[in-house]
Amino acid sequence: MKISALNGFKDIIPGEVELWQHVENVARDIFSRFNFSEIRMPILEKTDLFARSIGEATDIVEKEMYTFIDKQITMRPEATASLLRAYIQHGLHVQKPVQRLFTIGPMFRHERPQKGRLRQFHQMDVEVLGTPNPRVDAELMAMGAMFLEKLGVTVSLEMNSLGCPACRPGFRETLLAFIEERKDKLCDDCVRRSTTNPLRVLDCKNPKCREQVEEAPSIQEHLCDDCAEHFTSVQKGLDQLKVDYSLNKFMVRGLDYYTRTTFEFITKDLGAQAAVGAGGRYDGLVEKLGGPKVPGIGFALGMERLVLLLQQKEEQKTDNSKIDIFVAGLGEKASEFVFPLVHILRQQGLQTAMDHEGRSLKSQMKQANKLNAGYVLIIGENELEQGQAVLRNMATQEQQEITIDSDNMKMASLLMKKCRQ
RNA sequence: GUGGGUGUAGCUCAGUUGGUGGUAGCACCUGGUUGUGGCCCAGGAGGUCGUGGGUUCAAGUCCCAUCACUCACCCCA
Secondary structure, three states: OOOOOOOOOOOOOOOOHHHHHHHHHHHHHHHHHOOOEEOOOOOEEEHHHHHHHHOOOOHHHHHHOEEEOOOOEEEOOOOHHHHHHHHHHOOHHHHOOOEEEEEEEEEEOOOOOEOOEOOEEEEEEEEEEOOOOHHHHHHHHHHHHHHHHHHOOOOEEEEEEOOOOOOHHHHHHHHHHHHHHOHHHOOHHHHHHHHHOHHHHHHOOOHHHHHHHOOOOOHHHOOOHHHHHHHHHHHHHHHHOOOOOEEOOOOOOOOOOOEEEEEEEEOOOOOOOOEEEEEEEOOOHHHHOOOOOOOEEEEEEEHHHHHHHHHHHOOOOOOOOOEEEEEEEOHHHHHHHHHHHHHHHHHHOOOEEEOOOOOOHHHHHHHHHHOOEEEEEEEOHHHHHHOEEEEEEOOOOOEEEEEOOOOHHHHHHHHHHHHHO
């Protein structure tokens, strides 16, 4: 029986991994422009951490976590909880009143895989801890937009406010009353939601529910004064930074901890998985996890989704990988001479390849061509006897004779010069 | 957890009413050039037709089961 990877788990093989590196490189570039520092956390945490942060009643905690039951530890289903745990544990709030952190890595959720959704998936997670300032909300969204634009994916930004513990319960009641009136016209899922998470009825995909919900009360009109002021300030900030966005009173978020600002970067090109990035404010969460009473806001980008979008955009990304020099040794004697020389070239910093299979020169030339080598150094029995090797420039097809020096270091520095000029 | 679709070479796919697995394309190897790449030409290698049963003289093809993949629902990045 052939062994294959687990369902929902994927290898990222050469040819594809370059795109991932590209996404990460762009992210690190943009995030550092915004003064973010990287943090890396372990993948395993105590189960309780996620139960407390994400919410006991959410699907993620109820049935999607990879948990070692006997040890009460869980592979993280998202990054925010772990990041906050590290923030609290190391007292990062004392070192700096406002922390701007990001992390990149795998997350695990036992859901049924589909397009843009795997059981092991990768997120880039960005968090700002220690400031309630609505400008930061706008700044974060602007950074996300800048990153996605730099990558070259087109998305739309949608924003909403979910209020705070002062105003959301009131809205919840108003909404429940509205739902109760037309319960018979909603889908089964929505009837269930009305008891588990009424806000979720607002973003049901069912067209009939959408129709019903059209007239539903808007949370944006039920915010308390503080939340309303925060909400308008965020919008003002986005306007100042010239970030395109639209308000979506139906957008709610799945995780319990969100307060006030929530947002999503949405694409039409990924089927059911519309969100390539999403997040929001979570002002009570750090305290809830036993940390200082500090507000926070953050968002996550789904890397699989970004990579899919990039793959769709340009069918074949031209392979730019290139090596400096291919050393072709012909015959056993030459191979023996060439073997340590190649090592010196690598020590000197040249990307160097050679063949170990004793293949013909023609075959080795083909390999060199495939590797996109800048130069090929040809050394066979003849060259060894005459003390002259051939250096071929693959682009210009020009060849020149190089004196073979028994001192590999001298030979290497000569080749360095030739190859790098 | 629920529903639909698909499983043939490393990849993309042909395969007729059941009648011997394809000179198919890409990729790989060798040769055409005593020791010189891309293009071209010739040749080669590569398969338990997802797996296990069943029907039949005969199954890649029909039936059942199972596994995997995939899309969607739920949920979510």
